[in-house]
Amino acid sequence: MGEIWVNMGGTNNAARLELKSVHGTSGLGVMQLRFQFEASCRHDASAQRPMWLEGKVHAVGLGTSSGYLGRLAVESSPVTLHSLAATATFVLVADLDHRQVQIIEEHRTGGVKFNLEVTGTAMTDGNLERIGVGTIECEVNQSNWVAILEQMQYRRLLLIELDAPDSGRSTEFAAALDYYRDAEQQYIKQEWRLTVEALRQTLAALVGKKAEDEDGAADVAAAAKALRKESREVDTGYPPRAEQVRLALKFMCDLGAHPEAAETTKADAYSALLMVGGLLHGWQPAKARIAAQSSAEENEPLRATAARA
Incomplete structure (x- = not known):
């Protein structure tokens, strides 16, 4: 050398x-x-x-x-x-x-x-x-x-100052985290298109779906509209909103909309990597968290009665 x-x-x-x-x-x-x-x-x-x-x-x-x-x-x-x-x-x-x-x-x-x-x-x-x-x-x-x-264990953190989450949360989350690790490796190798493809796999695996189960622009818009309507009636909280972010990010990472390899740049791959990493950091399935929230609300009157007694 x-x-x-x-x-x-x-x-x-x-x-x-x-x-x-x-x-x-x-x-x-x-x-x-x-x-x-x-x-x-x-x-x-x-x-x-x-x-x-x-x-x-x-x-x-x-x-x-x-x-x-x-x-x-x-x-x-x-x-x-x-x-x-x-x-x-x-x-x-x-x-x-x-x-x-x-x-x-x-x-x-x-x-x-x-x-x-x-x-x-x-x-x-x-x-x-x-x-x-x-x-x-x-x-x-x-x-x-x-x-x-x-x-050197570079990028053992998903993002700067964000610890890598526990892969043991669920089988779906473990699969998603594996795809994200692959996206990081593709980014290091400067394979921008493969980075975005691995992120698309990440976002699908997060809810137990396959990457080819695409959501079109109309689907994403309809889901956002339905959530907006629901939020006027009940407190939706973060989990359903995070699901909207997942849908939008998966739509963003749809390479079918970007058929030419040169259309996916380093900036595209990097921004997608950051956004998906942030989503993974605090992710929990929306339904499970909504159920937990509903259960807590139902038990609140019982706790109040017990306290007065």
């Missing part, structure tokens, strides 16, 4: 640092990029001289959003090459937050490029001295970047 050379004292190219792979991991509220290197001793000047490496990492190729991501720190210090031609592996890590990864996702058009500026110090006769290292640019292709996002 690339290499940089270490200069020590008056010796150029005393050691080589070769970038072998890039991985991701997750922690408590933080994600981490892990750049794995192999160091090799190319001159006696670098043998038996412990090195402490550090640096900075930048994201490049993202237009005006390109820039500094964070500090690089070696995971295990120091890195020591014990003899000529000896090798040692080490990892430089950079901590990222969710917003940084989100900005990358909003602006990348394929893979991701990183620029690593590496520097450090080495021990010589009991004294520390700065060593010259250098800069390396590495490109992570799209398939590898998708794998890194998985490793």
